[in-house]
Amino acid sequence: MKSMLSIIRRYVFAAFFVIILILFLDISAYIAMFFGVGGSAYGNRDNLIAISEGLTETGSQFSLSPEGEALLVSQYAWGMLLDPDGNAVWTWNLPEEIPTAFTVPETASFTRWYLHDYPVYVWQHDQGLLVLARPKGSFWKLNLNRPQQLTRRLPAYCLLILTVDLLLIFSVAALAGGRLYKAIRPILDGIRNLEKKEEIHLQESGMLSELSASLNKTSALLAEQEEKLTQRDHARAAWISGVSHDIRTPLSLIMGYANELEDQEDLPQTSRTSARIIKEQSLCIRQLIEDLNLTSKLEYQSCPLRITTFYPAALLRQTAADFMNQNPDGPWEIRVTCSPAFSSAQIDADVQLIARVFKNLIGNSIRHNPEGCSVHIIASMTESDRSCSILFTDDGTGIPRRVLRILTQETETQRETPLKSQNASPENQPHIMGLKIVKQIVNAHGGKVDFFPEPGAQTSSPDTCGTGCRIAVTLPASRRTDMPN
Amino acid sequence: MTDLYDSRVLIVDDHLQLRRMVTKILEQQGFTCLETASCCREAAEKLKTFRPDLLLLDVMLPDGDGFAFMKELREQSNIPVLFLSAKDEDQSRLTGLGLGADDYITKPFLPEELILRLTAVLKRTYFPLSATTTGSDTLVLGNRTVNFESGLAEWNEGSIALTAKELGLLKKLSENRGKIVTFDSLCQAVWGDDYFGYENTLMVHIRRLRAKIEDDPSHPVWLLTARGLGYRLVSEKRNR
Numbered sequence: 209m210k211s212m213l214s215i216i217r218r219y220v221f222a223a224f225f226v227i228i229l230i231l232f233l234d235i236s237a238y239i240a241m242f243f244g245v246g247g248s249a250y251g252n253r254d255n256l257i258a259i260s261e262g263l264t265e266t267g268s269q270f271s272l273s274p275e276g277e278a279l280l281v282s283q284y285a286w287g288m289l290l291d292p293d294g295n296a297v298w299t300w301n302l303p304e305e306i307p308t309a310f311t312v313p314e315t316a317s318f319t320r321w322y323l324h325d326y327p328v329y330v331w332q333h334d335q336g337l338l339v340l341a342r343p344k345g346s347f348w349k350l351n352l353n354r355p356q357q358l359t360r361r362l363p364a365y366c367l368l369i370l371t372v373d374l375l376l377i378f379s380v381a382a383l384a385g386g387r388l389y390k391a392i393r394p395i396l397d398g399i400r401n402l403e404k405k406e407e408i409h410l411q412e413s414g415m416l417s418e419l420s421a422s423l424n425k426t427s428a429l430l431a432e433q434e435e436k437l438t439q440r441d442h443a444r445a446a447w448i449s450g451v452s453h454d455i456r457t458p459l460s461l462i463m464g465y466a467n468e469l470e471d472q473e474d475l476p477q478t479s480r481t482s483a484r485i486i487k488e489q490s491l492c493i494r495q496l497i498e499d500l501n502l503t504s505k506l507e508y509q510s511c512p513l514r515i516t517t518f519y520p521a522a523l524l525r526q527t528a529a530d531f532m533n534q535n536p537d538g539p540w541e542i543r544v545t546c547s548p549a550f551s552s553a554q555i556d557a558d559v560q561l562i563a564r565v566f567k568n569l570i571g572n573s574i575r576h577n578p579e580g581c582s583v584h585i586i587a588s589m590t591e592s593d594r595s596c597s598i599l600f601t602d603d604g605t606g607i608p609r610r611v612l613r614i615l616t617q618e619t620e621t622q623r624e625t626p627l628k629s630q631n632a633s634p635e636n637q638p639h640i641m642g643l644k645i646v647k648q649i650v651n652a653h654g655g656k657v658d659f660f661p662e663p664g665a666q667t668s669s670p671d672t673c674g675t676g677c678r679i680a681v682t683l684p685a686s687r688r689t690d691m692p693n
Numbered sequence: 694m695t696d697l698y699d700s701r702v703l704i705v706d707d708h709l710q711l712r713r714m715v716t717k718i719l720e721q722q723g724f725t726c727l728e729t730a731s732c733c734r735e736a737a738e739k740l741k742t743f744r745p746d747l748l749l750l751d752v753m754l755p756d757g758d759g760f761a762f763m764k765e766l767r768e769q770s771n772i773p774v775l776f777l778s779a780k781d782e783d784q785s786r787l788t789g790l791g792l793g794a795d796d797y798i799t800k801p802f803l804p805e806e807l808i809l810r811l812t813a814v815l816k817r818t819y820f821p822l823s824a825t826t827t828g829s830d831t832l833v834l835g836n837r838t839v840n841f842e843s844g845l846a847e848w849n850e851g852s853i854a855l856t857a858k859e860l861g862l863l864k865k866l867s868e869n870r871g872k873i874v875t876f877d878s879l880c881q882a883v884w885g886d887d888y889f890g891y892e893n894t895l896m897v898h899i900r901r902l903r904a905k906i907e908d909d910p911s912h913p914v915w916l917l918t919a920r921g922l923g924y925r926l927v928s929e930k931r932n933r
Contacts, residue, residue, distance in 0.1 A: 449782075456779035457708050459801035464714045467804045468721075487803075494801050498781070514783075519889065522877035529873040529922045536871065544921035552889065560783075585921075 220385035256331035270298040285343040291336040441508035452497040463490040499641040506648040513558040527566040539580025549589040554686040568642040577604035655683040701726040703745035733757040752778035871928035873919040
């Protein structure tokens with residue numbers, strides 16, 4: 209809104225200065241016209257003087273100097289010299305209609321105006337009155353008579369008029385700007401609402417009614433597209449949910465009967481081993497189904513977060529302890545180191561989903577290191593932005609380069625194209641569902657996941673990125689968390 | 694009913710193979726009184742004729758849904774109900790448990806999981822005394838015995854009294870014997886929900902407890918530390 213006001217302000221000032229400029233140019237043009245183009249009219253006085261001085265009496269004859277004659281020919285239609293009694297004593301090119309004798313009243317009359325429609329000019333000569341006439345219709349004689357006081361105050365009046373003019377111009381420009389702002393404001397609000405994917409209904413009236421109508425149409429179109437996209441997303445999530453639902457009962461049977469076969473002591477060992485593998489793989493499928501469901505729900509935002517405030521340290525320790533309790537004789541060691549600040553920190557999050565993050569990350573180390581490894585989880589607080597930072601490390605085989613590359617690429621493109629990275633030849637994609645879910649959950653909580661080291665780092669192993677796996681999860685701390693001094 | 698395995702279990706599921714498999718699993722476990730139904734109507738009839746002690750109920754049935762059936766059932770009977778469903782959404786679980794179901798198992802499931810949950814519900818409902826893990830008043834730790842009732846740790850040469858907090862900690866650890874119990878769970882067990890800030894105090898209590906139950910407290914063999922996680926009370930057979 210601030211930028212809009214600034215635009216309107218600029219518009220008002222621009223309009224104001226443009227009008228002033230036009231006025232200035234106009235006045236200059238008028239002055240130039242009067243004193244430049246029409247200047248010859250005002251040069252009349254000089255001509256009259258020059259011709260009068262050039263007209264001299266020699267005996268009883270009058271003669272005109274060549275300069276005077278040249279001027280007379282070039283500027284005037286005719287000329288005459290009246291003696292003090294009003295009789296013409298010298299004439300030049302005098303038309304027949306013009307008398308050669310004038311009474312005093314006649315003389316007084318034409319000196320100010322016209323003589324038989326000829327604009328005439330007079331000048332006092334030693335022998336009488338010199339009368340010169342320009343061609344008919346060539347000049348407009350204007351007699352200006354104004355009170356002396358008014359003439360004296362004319363500059364002040366001009367200044368006053370100019371000030372009033374400026375105020376008037378500014379008011380009109382401001383009024384026009386205000387009206388424009390008033391008309392644009394709902395449109396601007398509408399565009400902002402469109403940004404937020406809200407449907408808008410602008411009033412289609414006033415000076416910008418066409419624009420409002422276009423925006424209303426655009427909004428309706430966008431709403432329709434959004435609705436279709438939502439429907440498609442929901443349909444996709446529902447389809448995944450439906451398929452996974454239909455798989456569950458047959459998978460129960462597979463797991464149940466495989467378990468039964470595994471327990472039958474009269475079966476050969478190889479068959480029992482096969483049954484165990486079937487059961488284990490069925491468990492993997494079960495995990496995949498759950499992951500697929502969760503990831504699709506998170507992707508299509510149909511999984512509402514049940515936010516509560518809790519201590520992540522307690523959850524982290526419990527998850528690690530659960531893993532250790534499930535595999536008491538396993539070749540894995542899980543260690544958790546929490547800084548005092550982290551131990552006292554709380555987060556606002558969905559406890560089930562965050563537990564899933566911890567479970568997936570610890571499970572990732574366990575699953576990919578069947579020979580055993582040491583998992584060390586280091587949790588601390590970043591004082592700069594009040595975030596909980598949890599680093600999951602192990603000394604196992606590490607993350608395969610391909611997986612790391614995909615995960616880091618996804619981090620860059622996830623917001624724009626969440627599915628694109630998967631669409632590219634899915635058969636060649638490694639199974640990263642667990643880590644993908646971690647990212648989705650953490651992102652949904654306003655946090656971030658970093659995978660170390662960056663792909664391309666020089667290591668001795670061609671397939672993995674260094675020794676062990678290092679994944680850092682950062683989650684914003686709750687506002688209720690007090691930071692240590 | 695004197696024996697847990699004499700409990701009458703009604704299995705309601707529209708999938709014939711699944712009904713058969715669940716029946717087989719329960720029979721192998723020792724349950725003898727089992728009956729199945731494929732729909733709500735049949736289940737309603739069996740409720741009257743078979744009079745089950747526990748109902749294993751699917752949610753999606755051909756002539757209605759398990760939730761509605763359960764709602765009607767609760768108006769007449771309080772028998773324990775376990776949902777066994779392919780619907781794994783949180784909402785479905787909450788609906789089922791909200792209606793008063795005793796547990797909610799999602800398919801696919803492991804037979805052991807089904808047995809454990811089912812027997813736990815039966816024990817809780819019909820054999821409450823045997824269901825408590827603290828039924829035993831004594832805890833044997835090698836040559837020492839802790840009596841929870843008298844609050845004494847006894848051995849051949851003598852005995853020593855345990856404080857209430859020490860007894861509380863030991864009880865929690867013995868309930869989860871062989872498993873790691875986190876600092877948080879131990880603190881919560883002794884100091885309640887508002888346990889935050891007691892970690893250091895917990896360490897002091899554990900040190901004192903070791904002095905009373907271990908022969909060599911500086912090299913404990915029963916009450917072990919799980920670094921960064923919590924403590925574990927070693928099970929007896931492991932230390933033999």
